[in-house]
Every structure is written in C-alpha cells, then in structure tokens.
Amino acid sequence: MPMSSAAAVAPPPGGDAEKGPAAGGPPQPGGGGGSGGRARRRRQARAGLLFAAPMLLLFAVFRFGPVLGAVFLSLTDYRLNGEWTFVGAENYTRLGGDELFRDSLTVTLLYVVIFVPLTVLLSLATAAMLHQVVWRRGLFRGIFFLPYVTSIVLAAVIWKWIYDAEDGLLNGLLGLASLGPVDFLGSGGLVLPSIALTSAWKGFGYSMLILLAGLQAIPRSYTEAAMIDGAGPWQRFRHITLPLLRPVLFFVLVIETISAFQVFDAMYVMTGGGPVRSSYSLVYMLYDSGFKFFDFGYASAIGLVIFVFVLGVSLVQRRFLGKED
Amino acid sequence: MAASRTAARAGRLTLPVLLVLTAIVTIAPFAAMVLVAFAPESGQTFPDALLPDRLTLANFERVLSGSDVLRWTFNSLVFSFVSVVLVLLFAAMAGYAFAKKRFPGRDAVFWALLATLMVPFQATLIPSYILVSRLGGVDTYWGMIVPTLANVQAIFLMRQFIVQLPDELFEAAEMDGASEWRIFTTIVLPLVRPALATLGVFVFLWHWNDFLWPLVIGQSGEMQTLTVGLATLQSEDVPINQVMAGATITVVPSLLVFGLLQRYLTDSIAMTGLKG
Numbered sequence: 001m002p003m004s005s006a007a008a009v010a011p012p013p014g015g016d017a018e019k020g021p022a023a024g025g026p027p028q029p030g031g032g033g034g035s036g037g038r039a040r041r042r043r044q045a046r047a048g049l050l051f052a053a054p055m056l057l058l059f060a061v062f063r064f065g066p067v068l069g070a071v072f073l074s075l076t077d078y079r080l081n082g083e084w085t086f087v088g089a090e091n092y093t094r095l096g097g098d099e100l101f102r103d104s105l106t107v108t109l110l111y112v113v114i115f116v117p118l119t120v121l122l123s124l125a126t127a128a129m130l131h132q133v134v135w136r137r138g139l140f141r142g143i144f145f146l147p148y149v150t151s152i153v154l155a156a157v158i159w160k161w162i163y164d165a166e167d168g169l170l171n172g173l174l175g176l177a178s179l180g181p182v183d184f185l186g187s188g189g190l191v192l193p194s195i196a197l198t199s200a201w202k203g204f205g206y207s208m209l210i211l212l213a214g215l216q217a218i219p220r221s222y223t224e225a226a227m228i229d230g231a232g233p234w235q236r237f238r239h240i241t242l243p244l245l246r247p248v249l250f251f252v253l254v255i256e257t258i259s260a261f262q263v264f265d266a267m268y269v270m271t272g273g274g275p276v277r278s279s280y281s282l283v284y285m286l287y288d289s290g291f292k293f294f295d296f297g298y299a300s301a302i303g304l305v306i307f308v309f310v311l312g313v314s315l316v317q318r319r320f321l322g323k324e325d
Numbered sequence: 326m327a328a329s330r331t332a333a334r335a336g337r338l339t340l341p342v343l344l345v346l347t348a349i350v351t352i353a354p355f356a357a358m359v360l361v362a363f364a365p366e367s368g369q370t371f372p373d374a375l376l377p378d379r380l381t382l383a384n385f386e387r388v389l390s391g392s393d394v395l396r397w398t399f400n401s402l403v404f405s406f407v408s409v410v411l412v413l414l415f416a417a418m419a420g421y422a423f424a425k426k427r428f429p430g431r432d433a434v435f436w437a438l439l440a441t442l443m444v445p446f447q448a449t450l451i452p453s454y455i456l457v458s459r460l461g462g463v464d465t466y467w468g469m470i471v472p473t474l475a476n477v478q479a480i481f482l483m484r485q486f487i488v489q490l491p492d493e494l495f496e497a498a499e500m501d502g503a504s505e506w507r508i509f510t511t512i513v514l515p516l517v518r519p520a521l522a523t524l525g526v527f528v529f530l531w532h533w534n535d536f537l538w539p540l541v542i543g544q545s546g547e548m549q550t551l552t553v554g555l556a557t558l559q560s561e562d563v564p565i566n567q568v569m570a571g572a573t574i575t576v577v578p579s580l581l582v583f584g585l586l587q588r589y590l591t592d593s594i595a596m597t598g599l600k601g
Binding site for chain 1: 351415421437438456459533
C-alpha cells in the first residue's frame with residue numbers, strides 16, 4: 001500500500017536510519033568558500049531545486065493539496081455534481097449524533113485492542129524463538145516473512161474460506177474432533193478476533209524482523225552474566241532481555257496501532273462489515289459515505305477523525321521516545 | 326542422572342519443535358490455497374478439498390476464461406512497474422538534491438515532506454479522489470499511478486544513502502565541466518544501485534498489493550487490478566476452487582520477488598524500517 005502507510009513514523013532504533021534528518025541537519029559542505037563562491041552557490045541552488053522539482057510538485061498537488069482539501073471538504077456539503085455550500089461544523093455535529101459513527105468507532109477501537117496485543121505477541125514470540133534457535137534460522141525467518149509479501153486481500157480470501165461455517169478448513173478440523181461447526185465470521189463476538197488473526201498472520205513477519213534485529217543488538221554478555229548468576233531462561237528473558245528491548249517493542253507497538261486504526265481491506269473482503277455492522281470500521285464508513293452515498297463532506301470529516309487518532313498515537317510515541325533517549 | 330539428562334534434552338528440543346509447528350501453521354493457508362486450486366471442483370468440502378484423488382488444471386482454465394484475470398494482471402503490472410520506475414527516478418533526484426545541494430528552505434521542505442507520514446492515506450482519500458476525478462483521471466492508468474508517486478519513504482531512503490557519498494566525487498566531476506544531469510546519471514545513479522534495488526522491491530510490493538486506491542480509481546472492470554479483481558471474484562458466485570486458482574495467480578509475482586530477494590528484503594527492513 002504505497003499511500004496508506006502512515007506507519008514508518010519513526011525509524012526503528014538500532015538502524016542507520018536513526019541518524020535521520022535530525023542528525024543530518026547541519027547542511028552538507030557544498031564546497032562553498034572556494035573561488036567564485038556566490039555564482040557557484042546560485043548554480044547549486046538552482047540545480048537542487050530542479051532535481052527536487054518533480055517530487056515537490058507531486059507532493060504539492062497530491063499530498064498537501066488533499067490535506068487542505070480534506071479540511072475544506074469537511075466544512076461543506078460537497079456533492080457528486082461538484083456543487084457545495086459552506087456548512088460550518090455541521091458534518092462534525094452530525095457525526096456526534098450518528099449511531100453508525102459511534103458503532104464504527106467502537107468496532108475500530110475494539111479491533112485495535114484485539115489486534116495489537118495479538119500481533120505484537122506473535123512477532124515477539126517468533127522473534128525470540130528465532131533468536132534462540134540457530135538451526136535453519138534463515139529458512140524459518142523466510143517462512144514467517146512470507147505472508148507479509150502477499151496482499152491483505154489474498155490473506156482475506158484464503159482465511160474467509162478457512163473460517164467458512166460449512167466448507168471451511170477450520171470447521172473441517174473441528175468436525176474431526178466432533179466439535180462445531182462454529183460460524184467464525186457470522187457471529188458478532190468472533191468476527192473481530194477472526195479478522196484480527198488474519199491480519200496478524202499477514203503482517204507479523206515485519207514486526208518480527210524489527211524485534212529480531214533488536215534482540216540481536218543486545219550484547220550476549222548481559223544474558224551470560226545473568227546465566228552465571230543462576231537465572232533460568234524465562235527469568236533472563238523477563239528481567240534482562242525484555243527491558244533492553246523496550247524501545248524497539250514500543251516502536252512496533254506504535255506502528256501496529258496506527259495500522260490497526262486504518263483497518264478496512266480485510267473487512268471489505270471477508271464480511272462486508274457484518275454481521276450487523278460488527279466489523280464495520282471507521283475507514284469502512286468513510287468508504288461507504290464517499291463512494292456509496294457520495295456524501296463527500298461527511299466522509300472527509302470521518303477521515304479527519306481517523307487522522308486525529310493516528311496523530312495522537314504518533315504524539316504519544318514522540319513523548320515516550322523522547323524520554324527514552 | 327539419566328532422567329535429568331533426558332529432561333534437559335527435552336528442554337532443549339522444546340523451542341525447535343515449537344518453531345517448526347509455528348512455521349507449519351504459518352505456511353498451511355498457502356498450502357491449502359494451492360491444493361484447493363488444483364483439486365477437482367466436486368471436492369469442495371473438507372476433507373476432500375485437501376485430499377483430492379487427482380489434481381487438475383481445470384480451475385485455472387475456467388478462471389482464466391470466465392473472468393478477466395489476465396486483464397487484471399496486466400493492469401497490476403502496468404500500475405506496479407511504471408510506478409517503480411518513476412518513484413525510483415524522482416526519489417533519487419530528490420534524494421540527491423536534499424543530500425548534496427543547498428537551496429533556500431531545503432531543510433524546512435524536507436521536514437514538511439516527512440510530516441506527511443503522519444497523515445494516513447485514508448484521511449485524504451476523498452479529496453484525492455475528487456482531484457483525480459476532476460482532472461479526468463478516473464479509470465485511467467495515470468490517475469491510478471501519479472498520486473502514488475509522492476512517496477516520502479523513498480525520498481528519505483535515497484537521501485540517507487546519497488548523504489554518505491563523499492563530496493569530492495561531485496566536485497571533481499564539476500571541475501571537469503560535467504553538467505549536473507551528467508553527474509547525476511553517471512556518478513550518483515550507479516553508486517546508489519543497491520539502494521535502488523531494495524527500494525524498487527518495496528515499491529513494487531506496495532503497488533502490487535495495494536487495494537483501496539485502485540478500488541476507487543479503477544471502477545470499471547477494464548481497469549481493475551488483481552487485488553480488486555480477486556475481491557470481486559470471491560464476492561460473486563464463483564466456486565471456491567476457481568477463487569483459489571485466481572488467488573494462486575495473484576501470489577506468483579510476490580513469491581518470485583520474495584524468492585529472489587528474500588535476504589535483501591529482510592535485511593533492509595531490519596536496517597531501515599521500511600514498511601508497506
């Protein structure tokens with residue numbers, strides 16, 4: 001998803017990217033101060049602008065433009081035919097009283113609460129296993145990473161069949177044990193965990209790699225010292241490894257939370273938002289408002305609500321990371 | 326003594342066994358997909374679907390003739406490859422400018438670009454759609470491609486890479502009277518080839534797997550990409566074997582990329598935190 005990635009808000013600790021634009025801040029010595037300095041500087045500036053121009057133009061039109069556009073649209077009743085009137089905060093007050101909005105907000109928050117711990121635990125467990133077991137590490141790492149290179153639509157299609165109440169793989173297995181059938185996607189209580197598991201399966205390989213890099217950055221001598229002191233494997237993990245891994249863990253937590261707030265694809269494919277809107281997320285409501293009801297102003301207001309949530313998560317991250325340093 | 330040694334060995338084996346089990350569970354959905362795709366259509370229910378008495382290509386033939394899979398594949402290829410080429414070119418140019426050229430407001434602009442990472446794409450979906458639709462870009466390749474080229478992660482990565490190149494290289498070329506464009510194509514581009522390769526893989530995967538943007542821009546059947554087409558296919562009354570055959574087709578390019586460049590991909594995530 002090229003544009004739906006508000007994810008990499010901060011580079012993960014431990015990588016080269018840490019010396020990001022902040023550290024790179026002091027301008028490069030462009031070779032100024034030589035003879036003909038001013039003419040050369042002007043030439044350099046012109047070349048710089050020209051080289052950056054295509055991207056700057058693209059950003060101005062397709063990133064900054066739409067951000068302003070979203071704010072503007074959310075204050076209007078823009079319709080399909082392009083006609084609009086200024087309605088002030090009406091879209092927002094309407095959101096406040098809209099049961100559909102409250103439900104989709106609840107669904108999104110519930111999904112965040114289910115998905116984030118699930119995917120972080122899965123990535124942490126697999127990363128910890130890979131860190132401990134040297135045997136065939138490359139192969140296992142590759143296997144865990146495999147679902148990540150596929151699309152969430154593909155994952156949703158496969159898992160929809162796995163969960164199917166009649167012909168599904170999971171109910172087939174349950175049937176062998178004389179259990180079920182369980183209607184995973186048709187029950188209001190099971191649908192969000194089922195979708196969360198699908199997304200976690202699709203994406204955990206990414207966070208696993210980040211966590212594995214974090215684990216490998218912890219000096220062996222720390223855990224070895226604890227071992228000499230008689231600490232068991234679990235104690236070592238709990239009291240030595242985990243505290244040292246905290247910044248990386250926090251990074252993973254934040255990007256997974258942000259991605260969870262944007263959930264849509266899996267729900268669109270697997271349930272269509274059902275049963276009875278039990279999997280109808282904020283982005284789903286935005287999509288319907290925009291492309292089913294062509295209520296562009298209202299849809300833009302929902303978009304800004306999603307933005308505020310994502311921004312909130314990013315700001316929390318900034319604060320905590322600031323403390324870590 | 327013997328008992329405790331056995332216990333210790335069992336303890337040592339716990340993790341590898343768990344690892345193997347987790348790996349099997351991770352792969353199982355793919356294996357099931359492929360099996361169902363090659364199973365005869367009658368065997369839809371478990372366990373027949375997974376233990377077919379014979380394998381067949383009929384599902385692939387039917388999905389290829391009965392749906393627009395080839396058209397979707399073509400659209401996905403155009404969307405992904407054109408985007409990769411243009412993102413790499415523009416990001417390398419911008420990365421060079423931000424790394425090695427001084428122009429007014431350079432650092433402020435760079436920070437402003439980075440700030441767009443905080444705005445989720447969904448928040449600007451509606452204005453982006455209206456913009457593209459007013460420019461006449463709905464149901465066109467350019468309408469699908471051009472807005473996705475504004476990729477800040479790509480600029481960031483290229484800048485990080487180019488910053489490390491020694492300035493003397495460019496100064497020497499400049500003394501020799503090489504034009505800026507010539508310096509860029511003959512010095513910068515060859516030196517950043519590894520970064521371009523990594524970035525290219527990511528941009529390809531981002532586009533190949535993208536869903537929401539192609540969904541709203543490629544509305545006609547003609548312009549659907551593979552992800553959108555697959556979602557349509559499974560929502561219609563198509564037998565599961567054919568859906569899985571279609572799914573298998575969509576995953577082949579990702580698997581090729583993965584098989585060839587796994588090491589590359591995984592290492593660069595660990596180093597840079599690129600994420601799709």
